[in-house]
Amino acid sequence: MSLADDLKAPLRNADRFFIGGKWVEPSSDSTIEVTDSTTEELFFRVAEAQAPDMSRAVGAAREAFDEGPWPRLTHAQRAEYLRAIAAGLRERTADIGQIWPRESGVLHAIARGGGKNAARTFEFYAGLADTYPFEEPAQPTVGEFGLLVREPVGVVGAIIPWNAPMSLITYKIAPALLAGCTVVLKCSPEAPGEGYLVAEIAEAVGLPAGVLNVVTADREVSELLVRDPRVDKITFTGSTAAGRRIASLCGERIARCTLELGGKSAAVILDDADLAAAAGTLSSAECFLSGQVCSSLTRIVVTRNRHDELVEALAGTFSQVRVGDPFDERTQMGPLAARRQRDRVEGYIAKGIADGAVLATGGGRPADLDRGWFIEPTVFGNVDNSSTIAQEEIFGPVLTVIPADDEAHAVALANDTVYGLNASVFTPDLDRARAVARQLRSGTVGHNAMRTDFGIAFGGFKQSGIGREGGLEGLLPFLETKTVILDGRPADYA
Template sequence: MTDVLTVRETPISLQHPDRLYIDGSWVAPAGASTLEVIDATTEESFYRIAETTPQDMDAAIAAARHAFDHSPWPFLEPRERAEYLRKLAAGLRARSEEAATFWTRQTGPTFRMAVGSISRVPNLFEYYADLAETYPWETLDTPEFAAFGAVVNEPVGVVGAIVPWNTPLSLAAYKIAPALLAGCTIVLKAPPEAPGELYILAEIAHEIGLPAGVLNVVNGHRTVSEQLVRDPRVDKIAFTGSSAVGRQIAATAGGRLARYTLELGGKSAAVLLDDYDLSAAAASISQQECSLNGQVCMSLTRVIVSKHRHDEFVDALASTFGSVKVGDPFDPETQLGPLALAKQQQSVLGYIQQGIADGARLVTGGKRPAHLDRGYFVEPTVFGNVDNRSTIAQEELFGPVISVIPAENEEHAIELANDTQYGLNNAVFTNDNDRAYQVARRLRSGTVGHNGFKTDTRMGFGGFKQSGVGREGGIQGVAPYLESKTVLLDGTPTRFQ
């Protein structure tokens, strides 16, 4: 494991923090303003990058539009585009620890977790590269009124990809990899709070000779994001972020009939059936809540347990989660690092106070750790006797806070789990595989795990209700970047003979 002091003393390695990646070149921005990126642990300035202006965003969109309409990129064979995905994978693999350093300093995950997570991102690009040979790009049919018929899948066009600060590289990869495979061109809007890993991705794209305009990487706040969503030259928006912003994007994109996929917020439930060991459940839930310090949309932040087991479980959870070591994320002993931003820390602390005011029992945590006078830290926090209709049980907190909710019985537990505007992820804890499957089928969410937080993005992920529209990952993740076309001919083309 890299030494804490060594990492903190290592200068940033971005080649062009003063520029934007547009049309295959690192170009100077139209304005002089910059964005300051803060180290979440020290609260000190990490680095600055040039801020994208509306003029810069216009140039990026124009570059992507021109590359789609006037370059060979959309018409290459999928296996030809797949070679670029493999090169991107190799470049990311070579710079994975560097990208993990950016992620840890910007957003706060433990360095161990960041290295492990980012090391899997190249696999995603390779997965989609492999799909080039097996995806049904062309399907023959027997038409009623023609000699030859085929349904062909073609790229949807220019994609505007917008990702948040919590896991920017992996979330971008789930958009970029299938979009590139499909033949789309992309404007990637990096989060202003955590752009470093995506600038590394742009550097790799440049080094491997990805054709000009195919991938453009910019940054910025709400103004340029809205510009990207509104622009009629952009055929599809791929967004990950809050449900509130997702609703605005859906309204804007729907107004011009643009395509969109939305991976939004969650308030996921862990349903504990009466046959499952409470200590094992507490250990599993505590461990998963340490992932990215609770800043995960799929996190199991509502635990629903029979009321006659409630107090015992709360004690077990408070013991495991409350003993988690909080500290510098580069320290190998640390289990929980800081939140990403000062405003996020204040938001989570505010929700904790709201939970107390609403009558929930604060069992452990609830404050900034006394031994840490710098950094956006929040203690691992457990509430008991939480009303499922209360604020902390219904709103996404995005921090290390777990609410335990008592249920009358199994039927009531399922009802409580589904009583939310969200439907991203859930879990059922039981030793009975049949009961697990039966309960899983009744939980209204895009993913349901068994005996813990589980997700397999090669099988696709996304949400019900206000947790999103569409799916990312797996073979399902290609379809949103394609349009199907029916071709009817009087004779059979040579390639199909």
């Protein structure tokens, strides 16, 4: 029986890999089952890459970069392919709306916009073909004429997590392709569907062979991608623990890497903030992807004299969240992505209780949902900032409220973490918000909301990563800078 016989996902080639511009047979019969996070039923099966498959994908990308047309096209020519991919994403937006909720638990109301959002990102990077200075004159201290040239870094290994695959695929491969790189896209075993969908679009638009290669693999085979000397750069989104391993392997061979890692982000509630509004905003934000977001504001820091009031407000708003089927328009929060993810979150909740934090609401499974990886929205109060639930990334809908002595202490507590991905300041005073924001050691700081902006740049301080994604900053990691010094001016600079 072909894997396609029991395929429920809107994909045509999940039993193969997209390598060298073709759908190729895997080297083994090994497969991965992708489970619907709401029903716990089989969604589809996908071929699992082994060492020969990964090597074949890397070889195709290497050949496409060294010998193929892609790096030798103009940026404008490559931009036309990006625009074609954008059009393909818009055409497949309904399919994305089916795949993402079933794999990861996001609401269908959000997922159905994923294709359009991804398309806009491809179009943004296509637009840089006309505006970014990939080559510009420079006055050398020796010689007559200098050029500062920005060229593609080479073969890129892009490793994608399971929580928001399409968005993360887009912010990696769109700038990489514009730069002239070739890519091996390694999909997550829990959520490979969007990667395969992008491969189908790449095939449909006639992307040159080997420019984009798509495989799904678990950790051991994924590490072969990181180790392979034919790969010039790794771009990774995932846990800080995995990021440390990737950085160490890249360091062994001085490979370039961009790492978008974990977070334990703080919301600093100043003494003039509207607590009811803050509670509503924080509860609503944490519903997105059931809290399975690295930038979630899960550490709520507030002065002691307002602590109890905020905990009560959060418990009131978060406990009212409607948890259920992500395809039901009434649902406000769906399931977690997998059984092991729910087990992880439940383990942290148990640890919080054991360590003496006050469970204000939640902590269990919804009583009316006997299938699916659901967890109740959970709030802890009186959390010690040194405790496990205050310091480690839970990756679920669990808020921890931490009391502070005053504003300075709140800032110190917010910064007292190995992470530095996101933060927010809650106050009606713009100048005060800006002043506190500048004191927070975080890649992004929002105001009165959970805010990140990939149109500007996204990434973290400290152990939240290396480099930035999104916007113009997200193009730079896929470029190498070359200095050219000539004895005179070329004709087009005369």
